[in-house]
Amino acid sequence: MATISIEGVRKSFGPVEVLKDISLEIADGEFLTLLGPSGCGKSTLLRIVAGLERNDAGAIAIGGRRVDELPARDRDIAMVFQSYALYPHMTVAENIGLPLSMRRMNVWQRLPWLGSLLPGTAAARKTIARDVAEAAQALEIGPLLGRKPGQLSGGQKQRVALGRAMVRHPAAFLLDEPLSNLDAKLRVQMRTELTELQRRLGATMIYVTHDQAEAMTMSDRVAVMLAGRLEQVAPPRQLYDDPETLAVAEFVGSPKINVIPVESGFHAVRPESMQLVAPYEAGALAGHVRLVEHMGSESLVHVEVRSQGAPLIARLDSHSERNPQRGEAVGLKPLPHRVLKFDAQGRRVR
């Protein structure tokens, strides 16, 4: 396992600058998530770390070793792709074993038929089969080793892709939206499994996703990326409670944070920090209820306020005594110590 250091990395595709001076240090054994909307450059950054794209400027080091000039195979990293990218003509065992046979056997030993005749081939194959079986057991895909990817379900393919990454114990794992092709239930389950796997292996992981639930639940730290820039890198809790910029405050959290324009810039208030009060209470924003969403454990009350463009949202506990009706006149009052203040450029004012 190793640290990863990204320093001043830039990348353009033609006239479009997709990465603007990215610097990021990832600790040994850390689970870091790159979170951002599609097109923000997070996958490109991951591909640059992997060695599948070249950076125009800046430096990448893995385990203290500069790797910019190295091809992907010499960087000692493994990658899991959104599409899984399993080799369709190979069995599960061959898929998982391929990175090992590329490393432990020479060109001649890898040849079909002829390779079997050479000294050392049989021994190498034996150790590979043992390691493959071990990885398969850890991921509970032992019984699938003889199948082809076409005969597997999405979740099984996902495990095979993980197995192929794990089997050679790389210095770091790079995961590019690995869960986004799974159905909702399986995604939640794999989220937990993946976190446990990462803890067990003590692996350094960079995990790319646009799903903030994944980012918030799995990561040690989250790096929020917007339009080719790192907006903030922080642990999930801090990102939510203490965002550096308005953009981060707006991107993280569902439902979206309430943004209220004020003279000096913006005030932003999370829905759970919005109190529902009587319409003409002092300091309250008056409006009427437009929609109430009952979510079971909580209700989201959308309130139309005249001075605001979009409705503001307040979150009510299910055991709250208030039960606002659509059209009812209400007041909204932020908890004073929970108001996040930003200047006109969207930078945090403390």
Place this chain on the structure above:
Amino acid sequence: MRPGGSILSHVLRHLVLIAGLVIMLAPFVWMVSTSLKPPNEIFSTKLSLLPTNWAAVENYTKAFTKVPLLRYLLNGVIVTGGIFLLQLMVSLPAAYALAKLRFKGRDILFTMVLIGLMIPAQAPAIPRYVMLYEVGLLDTYAALILPFVFSAFGIFLMRQFFKTVPDDLMHAARIDGLGEFEILWRIMLPLAMPAMLAFGVISIVSHWNDFFWPLIVIQTGDLATPPLGTLFFRNEEAGSDFGPLMAGTVVITAPLVLLFLAAQRRFIEGVTLTGMKG
């Protein structure tokens, strides 16, 4: 679109298809039929598919003994097999590079391949002939094989197929430690089997049947390909002995028909380029 329900449209559709089938098949049926008949029945005014006196044994024996028909067939196998193998060795790497690698001038190169696709084989025949003469390769197997090693069609077909293979598969392979040639050999080639088979059928059929080029570069009877062989046959027999001639053509056509039947399902897969499903 579901097929129309009415019986009339069904009948009409099948009538049209049957008419097409008869037109396509008639010459072949006639060829087989003639190869079974003695001379007097071939020139009889009566139209009959099956002979009254069977002359199959005589005709086929004559076909195999008057000219070295087996030798022609062997030549055909050597030439078409040689052409196809070398075409693959050129087309696969070229198509992979054109489909998946980024380098300067790639689009120009691909445009040149497309232009190459539009040039009829007869157009460069004379320069090719002169070149083969200069290097002293006329009247050899090499003269039959080398001019066709670069196949614009092969490169185009394989490139279109490689385009459908997801990039992530190559990325995964690179991370797993494969070099570009190994990606081609271990990943792309097995996936491209249907397309290669389609290309194989097209390449082998067209070169097996090619008459023009062998006629120009081959003088020695021993090097004749099957169609050229039938020409020697006609010359020797003064063109009147149609029974054995047709027997010869049946023997020459048969391998191709068998090849197509064997490869039919995957051939159609390859032509429609539906081979790649994760």
